Amino acid sequence: MLNKFLIVSIFAFLFCFSATAQEKDKKTKKLPKEVIIDSIIEIKKPINPLSPAKAAFYSAVLPGLGQAYNKKYWKIPLVYGAIGTGVYFYITNNKEYNRYRDAYKRRLAGFTDDEFYFSNGEQLTTPRVTTENLERAQEFYRKNKEISLLVTLGIYALNIIDANVDAHLMQYNVDENLSLAPHYRFNEFDASSNLGLTLNFKF
Template sequence: MTLNKFLIASILAFLCCFSLIAQDKRKKKQQLPKEVLTDSIVKTREPINPLSPAKAAFYSAVLPGLGQAYNKKYWKIPIVYAAIGTGIYFYIDNNKEYNRYRDAFKSRLAGFTNDEFYFDSQGNQLTTPRISTERLQDAQEFFRRNKEISLLVTLGLYALNIIDANVDAHLLQYNVDENLSLAPKYQFNELDASSNIVLTLNFKF
């Protein structure tokens, strides 16, 4: 009788200890660690800004080269100014020559003989002008045409500066993820022993 009570008491004590140990393990599992350390680096892609191309184009429209600076393509700024500056230089030069021949032509039509082409290089007046009235008319038409072409070229370079800034801003946000790739591939056909070069487009989800 005493042995049975001792055995029952021992079994109950063992079950209580097992239950306490199980509860303690359950509590430890439920507790969250304060810090989680990982040995991997997660790279996050910068979000695409749909207004970036419009901003770059606007900046280049306000001040040529400013859009290139916004895109951080600083090496393009001297090229922009050299191109537009060259166009402006030729426009000013052709406009100056046009005004020069036009003034002499108008003076001839008014009956004067004191325009610059009635004098030699030493400043002595000539009886016959170095350039005839007909040549003055041809010269002013020539420089007027060149002046207009220079203006159009300058405006074209100015527009090209805006387009370049806009396209660059688009390309800076172009997706070059490894999950999207386009690569050439050599393919051998075993049936007819021919070979082909193809392009493969891979897209990983």
């Protein structure tokens, strides 16, 4: 009887000790007060629908200003170089056209003192350029002058279009979650190949 009582007492003592130890373990374990989750938040620039119109307007007012607005400064020398070349050829052809036109008018008026009647300061009996050739030269330089003007106006228009398109492309949505890629697949059953485009959108 005494042995049974002793065994029961030992078991009861061990059970109480184990329960007390578990309570202490629970108290010693502390949970963190805050849970911090690392995350990257990407803030996208808002789209300005008036930006392309502004860039085009600036380039129309002053060539190259739209490129500066788009921060494409390397394009400004190209714009001025192209427009300057067109203006140079227009001025050169206009100057030559006026030379031959003035000489032609004096010939029609009966004068023989235009620049083509002289060589090294001495007047010639027959002119270096005939009246018919003066007429042809006028036509040639007039056409070149008109072409130079059209090319210059075309470059001016391209400068406006370039600024507008650049501003559009700067706001184009290039998202890694949206992709369009070509794909190629070989069909093993009939030995044919399939080529196409795959559109992927990740949520």
